[in-house]
Amino acid sequence: MSSLFEEIGGSAAVDATVDVFYRIVLADDRISRFFENTDMDQQAAKQKAFLTFAFGGPNNYSGKDMREGHAHLVADGLNESHFNAVAEDLTQALQEMGVAQNLIDQVITIAASTKNDVLGL
Amino acid sequence: MPEVTFEGNTYVCSEEETVLECLHRHDVSIASSCLNGICQSCIMQSGDGHLPEKAQSGLKDSWRSLGYFLACQCRPTDSLQVARVDSAETKFRATLTRIEPLSSTVIGVWMRPELRFDYRPGQFVNFVREGNLIRSYSIASVPALQDELEFHVALMPEGKMSGWLHDNARAGDSLDLQGPLGSCFYVPGKSEQALLLVGTGTGLAPLYGIVRDALEAGHTGPIHLLHGALEVRGLYLVDVLRQLALEHDNFTYTPCALRTAEEQAIEYGDISELTFNHHPQLKGWRAYLCGHPDTIKPLQKKCFLAGVSMSDILVDVFLPAQ
Structure with missing residues (x-):
C-alpha cells in the first residue's frame, strides 16, 4: 500500500500546493496581518517544510522549533481561530488542486497535531 | 559551546553566533560583504564536524562536497576546524x-x-x-x-x-x-511566456542583460520593462531602450520617476503602483524584480498575489554593503 505522501503526489505536489495555499493565506483577511512583514522566500521554504510534514513525507518536524517559531505571533494575538483559519485555507487549497477528500482529511489530521506547539499551549 | 579552530587558534562561539561573527569578535580578518548568504564572499572550508544545512545553502554541489560553507550563515552546533578557501579556486x-x-x-x-x-x-x-x-x-x-x-x-x-x-x-x-x-536570468524554453521586468536604480543592469538575452534568444512573448528612479535624471539608457523597443514589437519600455517633472513620455509615481496599473493580472507571467529591497520585496508579494507562480518570480535584491 502506498503512503499518503506518495498518493498525494510527493514533493511535486508540495511545490504546487505551496503556491496555491500561500496565495489563499495571504489573501485571507483573518490571518494576513501575521504575514505582513515576512520575507516571501523564507516563508515559502517554511510552508514547504510544513506541507511535506502534513502530507506525511520525510521531514524534520520539531515541536520545539514550531513552538519557538510562532512564539512572537502568539504574543501578537495568534489564537485558535487563526489556526483554524489556516486549516480551512489548506483544505481549500487541496480541494482546488483536486486532492481526494479522504486524503485531505488525513492531511488536516496531521496538520491539526501541531496545534499545541503552534499556539504554545 | 561549540569551538571554532582557525589557523591554529581556537575560539569559543557563543550562543546564536555565526562563525563569521565569532572570528570577527576575536579580531580575525575574514572578508565579507552582504552578511545575508547571497554574495558568498565569506566562503570558508571546514575539514570536519557537522555543518548546518543553512551554511551551505545555495553553494554548488562540488563546493558542498569539499566542505565549503558561508561563514555568515553558519551557526555551528558542533565544534569546527575551518580554513580560508584557496582564492585561486574562487x-x-x-x-x-x-x-x-x-x-x-x-x-x-x-x-x-x-x-x-x-x-x-x-x-x-x-x-x-x-x-x-x-x-x-x-x-x-x-x-x-x-x-x-x-x-x-x-x-x-x-x-x-x-x-x-x-x-x-x-x-x-x-x-x-x-x-x-545568482539565479536571476533568462531561461530559454518558454518563448511565448509574458515577461515583466521591474527595476529601480542600477537594478536596471541585470534587467538590461536579461531583456537583450531574451530578445537574442528569439523570445516571442510580450516583454515589459519598467525602470524606476527617484527623479528623471536618475534614469539612464533611456534612448537605447526606446530604440530597442522600436526594433522589437514584443518589447515595451516604460521609464518611471517618482518625483514630478515636465518631461514627456516618462510616467510619474510609485513604480509599484505604475506596474499594477499596467498589469492588474499577471497569471502565467514570469517576473524579474531587481533593486532596492524596500521596493522589490513588497513588489514580489504583489506579483505573487496578482497570479505569478512563486517559481516564476526571480528577485535580485541590492543590499547595501554592511
Whole structure:
C-alpha cells in the first residue's frame, strides 16, 4: 500500500500546493496581518517544510522549533481561530488542486497535531 | 559551546553566533560583504564536524562536497576546524577596458576577464580589491553581443568600491572577480511566456542583460520593462531602450520617476503602483524584480498575489554593503 505522501503526489505536489495555499493565506483577511512583514522566500521554504510534514513525507518536524517559531505571533494575538483559519485555507487549497477528500482529511489530521506547539499551549 | 579552530587558534562561539561573527569578535580578518548568504564572499572550508544545512545553502554541489560553507550563515552546533578557501579556486582577474558616465550618478564599467568566463546575463559577480573590500555588481552584458563584461555602478555615499571606480579607476587597471552568482536570468524554453521586468536604480543592469538575452534568444512573448528612479535624471539608457523597443514589437519600455517633472513620455509615481496599473493580472507571467529591497520585496508579494507562480518570480535584491 502506498503512503499518503506518495498518493498525494510527493514533493511535486508540495511545490504546487505551496503556491496555491500561500496565495489563499495571504489573501485571507483573518490571518494576513501575521504575514505582513515576512520575507516571501523564507516563508515559502517554511510552508514547504510544513506541507511535506502534513502530507506525511520525510521531514524534520520539531515541536520545539514550531513552538519557538510562532512564539512572537502568539504574543501578537495568534489564537485558535487563526489556526483554524489556516486549516480551512489548506483544505481549500487541496480541494482546488483536486486532492481526494479522504486524503485531505488525513492531511488536516496531521496538520491539526501541531496545534499545541503552534499556539504554545 | 561549540569551538571554532582557525589557523591554529581556537575560539569559543557563543550562543546564536555565526562563525563569521565569532572570528570577527576575536579580531580575525575574514572578508565579507552582504552578511545575508547571497554574495558568498565569506566562503570558508571546514575539514570536519557537522555543518548546518543553512551554511551551505545555495553553494554548488562540488563546493558542498569539499566542505565549503558561508561563514555568515553558519551557526555551528558542533565544534569546527575551518580554513580560508584557496582564492585561486574562487577568484579570477579582469582588466578594465572602459569607464563612461551613463547618468549624473551612474557609470558604465566594462572589463575583460583574463580567463574564459561563462555566465548568464543578470547574474552577479563580486569585485574584490585589496583583499577584503568586496562589493557585488550585476552583469548587464550579453555574451552573444559583446566580449566584454558590462556593469552599472552608482556612486554611493562614502562608497569605497563605487568611489574608486568613479574617481580613480582607469582603463588598464585590474581587479579580482568572484562568480558568477545568482539565479536571476533568462531561461530559454518558454518563448511565448509574458515577461515583466521591474527595476529601480542600477537594478536596471541585470534587467538590461536579461531583456537583450531574451530578445537574442528569439523570445516571442510580450516583454515589459519598467525602470524606476527617484527623479528623471536618475534614469539612464533611456534612448537605447526606446530604440530597442522600436526594433522589437514584443518589447515595451516604460521609464518611471517618482518625483514630478515636465518631461514627456516618462510616467510619474510609485513604480509599484505604475506596474499594477499596467498589469492588474499577471497569471502565467514570469517576473524579474531587481533593486532596492524596500521596493522589490513588497513588489514580489504583489506579483505573487496578482497570479505569478512563486517559481516564476526571480528577485535580485541590492543590499547595501554592511
